[in-house]
Structures are given as C-alpha cells and as structure tokens.
Amino acid sequence: MSKQSIIVTALTSFLLLSCSEQTQVPEPLQDGLIYCSEGNPESFNPQRVTSGTTVDATASQLYDRLIDYDAVQQSFVSALATDWQALDNGQRYRFHLRRNVTFHDTDYFTPSRYFNADDVVFSFRRWLDSDAPYHSVGGGFYPFFAATGLDQLISQVQKVDPYTVDIILTHPDSSFLANLATDFAIILSKEYADQLASNRQRELIDKRPIGTGPFKFVAFKKDYYIRYQRHESYWRQGPSIERLVFSITPNANKRMLKLVTGECDVIPYPLVSELKSLNRKEIEVRSEVSPNVSFWAFNTQRPPFDDPRVRQALSYAINREAIIDTIYYGNAELAESILPPTSWASSDAELKYHYNPEKARKMLREAGIPRGFKMDIWAIPVQRVYNPNARRMAELMQSDLAEVGVDARIISYEWNTFRRRLSRSEHDTVLIGWYADNADPDNFFRPLLSCAAVASGSNRANWCHNGFDQILYQAISTTDNAQRKQLYHSAQQLLMQQQPLLPIAHSMRYQAQREYVKGVELPPYGGISFRLAGKELPAQ
C-alpha cells in the first residue's frame, strides 16, 4: 500500500466513523439550548437601548425588574419587589424588596452581599441623575426613559431602609407601574459598579454584565455567538437547561435552514409560509398577537390633509382586507383602532371605514378634490414586525387610490434618511407603525398622537388636538381602571371621527422551534425569555 492510499483510507474511515456514531446525543447538547438571534446586541444593558435585538439578549436573561407584568392575568406581579403601595395620592410609591437574592458569581466578579436597596437606588440613578458617576458611561443616552418621560416623572429615589425604597413622582401617573415592568427598568449591582470604579474600568459594566437574572454572561463573539450559563442560586424557578447560546444569524433563510438541520432550537422572525410548506412535524411555529399596529398617517399640517373630510374619504378608498391577505398572508388582524384588541382598554366599536370606493369618490368631490389629484405615499424601506413589506403595501394602495381618481406616488429613502426627513415633516402621508413597550394603553396614544409628540417628532400625523390631549391627560391622572377605560373609549371615538391616520393591521409575532423545546413562550410585551426553558429529548 502506498503512502497516499494509507492517508486516503485513514481519512475516509475517520469521516465514516464521525458520521455513523450519531445515535447518542452528547451531554453538553442535551442540557443546552441554541437560540438563533437576528443580530448583535449593541450593549449588554437594556437601559441604554430600544432595539428589540438587544432587549432579547439581555433583559429577561441577565436581569430582573422590581415588578413584572403577567399578560395572562393582565396584572403586575412581584419580582425583586415583594409588594408595593401607592402613597400620597399616587405621588409616592413604596417598594418592599425581596431578601436573599444573589447576583451572578462569575470569574470577573464575586458578590459579597445580597441584593438590597442600594442596588435599586444605583440602577435608577444611572439613567435618572445626570450627576451620577455612571450616568455618562456609554454616552449618557437612555432613550426609553426619555421617550416615556419617566426621567421627568420621577423626582427622587430614596432608600428608606436596606429593604425598602421610595420612588417619588412629580405628579401622579397611572402608567408609572407599567413602565417599571418593562424590559428597560432592570436592576444592576452597585457592588460590581463600585469594584469597576475602583479599578478604573467603568465602561465594562455594560460589556461584562452582572445581574440577578436566570442566566449569567459567559462570552460574546461579535457576529457569532453569546454564551450564557445558568445562574444556580436564582431566587425563583429557573430553567432546566444549563447552557444557553445565542447564535447570531441575521439571514432569515439561513435561520430557517439551521432550524431544519437542528443547529438552532428556536428562531425568531421565521419565514412562516416557507417553513409551513416544508411540512416537517419536528418543527413548531408559534404565533402571538403582539401589541403593534401599522397605519397610514396623513400629514395634517399640509393641505388638503388638514381637512378631516379628505382623510375620511381616503380611508374609505383603501381595501384593507386585500392588504391583510397579500402583505401579511392573513397573519394579521384588521385594525379597527390603533389600540390592539388584546388591550384591556380596547373598545368593541364597529369597523367604520369599510372599503367603499363609491363613497370615497363622492366625499372627495364634496371636499373639493379634483380628479387626478397628486399625492405622495412614503413607505418605510425596512421590514418591521408590524409591516413586512411597506413598499408592496404602498403599491396596492396606489391602485386603490387610482380607482377614486387620486394619483399617488411612492417614495422611499434609505432608513436613516427616511426617518430624518420624516421628522422634518416633508411627507404628505406615510406608511409606518408602532410597537408597544408595555401593556398600558397610554403607550399607544401619547407617544403617537399627542401635541407633545408633534414637537418631539414622533407624531407622524403632526396632529395636535386640544380636546384629545385633555382626554389623555385625564386618563393618566387616575388609577381607576373603569374610568380610564371610559376615557380611552372616547379618545378612540374622537380619533375615528378625526381620522389623522388610518389603522391598517395588528400583525402576529412568530417564533419557530423544534418540538422538544419547552417553556420558551412568546411574550406579548418585550423580549423573549428563557427563564423556564427546557428540552424534552425523545428517549434514545
């Protein structure tokens, strides 16, 4: 036998050996789970970001909040705070903290004490107080807290005793608790921060994170993976898996392939129709109506869109059922209001703007719009949960509008340019949407349609209505849910009359997984959580 043939034989037999011994699943694979996430996290601290990718990789895995929101019971439940009271007419909230909660013990930090009030005060001051030593670490921007006004609302965070904290508000606001239960209001370790500060390594706090969550951070390799290890002394029921890996896979096709080959156990944003056509019984596709809405906003500061009759007429001209079928493949619900039907404040109002080109044409003539009127539709250039294909949607609307004698032109820029020009109100109308961060209905109204939002640039309709603002303000000043529900109903009534925007769809959020994965549920709000994740591998 020549040397070459020996090598060839050795190589082939080794490969064959590797292929044949697949019956036994090695231990590290049995108690580990791979989630193929869609991108790199920007940081390991959700306080500093709003991107869903970063929230997924951090909030529920590494950290805990004072309180959580239970979507099934639609109520707040205790987390790091065991209970809480509203005092001083809702201007002071007192939180009693859980005892014996441990922070992560890693090779870069060993905690010497349990979680206490100092950690809460430190975590809140990080984004609240611009004089706090850690405030400017990483740039000093805390977009979620700025957008919700939480940094203006909270005047002080006080330690009463080691296990009691008071949060004092400038005025009563019933959306306060909902904002505390979001993925952004997480608790960091003050002891770790002090250790970093004394080593002059402050910036590491968001790169090598320490929290109280169900997993601790092990390693991150940009573009490839994030590795986590189970937090063994977690204060409540933790996962049954020991290791968690986020395998970073931006390409949707590749995510699907990796799920099929078993290299991923769970994937977000699957290509639903293609996955279903593969028809594999070992793969489950799960969906959840998520709190989002896509809409068509009219720039109400530009004539003729300042006339409610024109906005109503254009709303009648759009065939939204067809849009749901062609753009969302039926995976969405026709929106009656900007508030999703899953919200406790949603009204069961009748759908008002049924597709009716006849009526639209008549109303347009009454409003004095000539045949052949020209307008622009701006369509977002990126895929979003609420709108998978805005350009195609705009094309459908273009032909609907041609039916009623309106000549629409579709405009799309690169995403950053698009947002910049949009906030300068250069548009006639725009196809865009909104994704809620918390369960409070206020999250759909104030950031989208209040007069303050016109100034901050997030009111895409540039619609400022004093009566409407009044209702919103009343609704957040009371904690009585029945009364709030009443107020939100009248707000929605007013919106339907004024029609500054046409709600189009509430789309579903999808996740696909191997059937043996248990306990990875799609949360209706916020990021994915692996707290209860487990695997039930078929018996060998």
Add this chain to the structure above:
Amino acid sequence: MTRYLMTRLFYFFLALLVLSVVTFSLNWLFPGDPLTNMSGIRDGQAAYNATLESRAFDSTVIQQYVNYLAHITQFDWGLSLSTGNDVWQDAATYLVVSAELVLLSFALAVLIGLPLGMLAANYFRHNLDKFILTSAMTGYSIPVFWLAQLLILLFAVQIEWLPITGQINPLYAIDSITGSVIIDILLSDSQYKLAALQDALLHLVLPVLTLSSLPSMLLLRITRNQTIEVLQKPYVKAARARGLSQKRLLFKHALPNVLQDVLPQMTFIFGLMMANLVIVEHIFNWPGAGAWLLKAIIERDYPIIQMVLFTLMGLILVLNLLVEIYRGWRFPMTREERYGGY
C-alpha cells in the same frame, strides 16, 4: 543560484512595497478622514492629536508613507472602526481559522487532483479518461456559491448528516485560543473532547469540500495535460522500450517532471482559493479572515480592510517566492531559462 535568489528576493520586496503603496493610498481613496481610515481613531477622540503626530500628518505625504511603513512593519494596523479593538490582535485568530480551512482544502485538492489527473493521462483517450475529464469540466464550471447551496440541500437538509454553520456546535463551549478548532479542542479542558472533535470534523466537511472543488479540478486538468505531454517525450519512449513497468515509468520518471510544471500553478490556485475563501466562509458562517473582510467591507471598517487585503496578498506573494526558490533550487533549468546561465 545566488544571483537567482537575489533577483527573486528583490522582486518580492518590490511587490510588497507596491502593495503597501496601494493600501496606503486607499486611505485617501476611501471616503472620510484619511487619518481615521488609517488608524481607526476618530476626530474628537482624546488620542486623535497624538496619532496625528505619530503618523506625521502635519508633514509631507512621503513622510506619512514612511511612518505608515514603520507602523505596519510593527503590525500596528490601527483600531477597528466598529469595535475599537486592535486590528492585528483580532486578526491573529481570524487568520488561523482561515489557514486551517485553506490548508485542509488544499491538501484535499492535491489528494484528488494529482492522482486522478495521472490516472486520466494513463488512460489517455480511453473511456475512463473521458469520464474523469467530463466530471472535472462539470465540477470546474459549477460556481462555488451554487455548489455550496447544493451540498447544503443534499447533505444537511435532505439526509441530515452534516451541520452547515460555524466551526463547532457552540454548546461545547470550546474557547477560541488559537483559532484552529482542532487545536483548540485538544488544548481545552472539556470532558467531551472526543465528541467535540467529532462535531468539529463534521462541521469541516462541507466547507472543505466546497473550497477544494475548484482547485482540485484545476489541478486534475493541469496534471493530466502535463502528464500526457511528458509521456510522449522520447526519454519515456526509450524507458518503455527498455521494459520499464508502466507504474515505475509514471511515478519515477514522469511524476517529477510533471510536478515541475504543476508547481508554479499552485500559487495561481492558491490565489483562486483566497477569492473563494470569502464566499465559502460567508456561506458557512466560518469565523475566518474572509468573512471578516466581507463584514468589514459592509461596515466600512477601513483599518480591517487594509490589513486583511495586505496580509492575504502578501501571503500569495510569499508562497510565490517560496515556489520559485524551490524550483530554482530543484530544477536548475528554470534558472537557465530565465537568465541563460547558472
């Protein structure tokens, strides 16, 4: 030989110098601040002024180029614009990752290409020759990215034998120390070394197969043509007339002469593999220099682009030099061809 060696070395360093001029001028050709493109330090950062001085940006372009050369000879390629890490430090593992993939693919290409090429030549114009040649032509014509998709569909999706992305299942928690997954597994203190090794080898199959397809087919064709040519030389006929066995004839007499002409093609094949490396690494999520370069191009991370381009091209030049020196030493005729004397 000395003269030959000196000339080769002279041309090698000349080529490197030209290459460095190209990467140096890229800093101006890329949009933005040339100093930032070169060092990865943005205007407004604390280190900007110091860098301005150390890179001689207050002086003439010639001086800047000299400083640039000084920096790159010390492997100082600046900081990455997207991560802020030192480019050369990051590069080490990426380059080893790619080296592992390239070496394995190259070995496979040689193992497939040489024997099959000689086999085909031995059966010149027989059916076996036609069959091998047709397969080689087909293999040669399939674009790498398409072949990769076909292999994935067949071996990963249809019969579920092989994984498609990465070096190893990340759950094995093998830390990347050298970059070469096989060496890393052997170095690690994991209790599941054997299982991990098996997993890593399975991960290697598809990328290696894909990357070696084109070079092996090329080698096959070159080897076949050269062997046919050599086998028709008078000395072979004479040897055959003296009753030498075909096997002895092929391996003892033809092969060394065939290699003499195949060897220079190796550098060309190596260059081709570098181009395909980017595609293969991207498709199979291989954490190597090719995928890193592609990512840097998308993110416009100029320090990384320069460094990877320079290194990959430099490697091709080094290989070229080594092959030429070897040929010059082993086959004195080469020297004579070029300079008409020893």
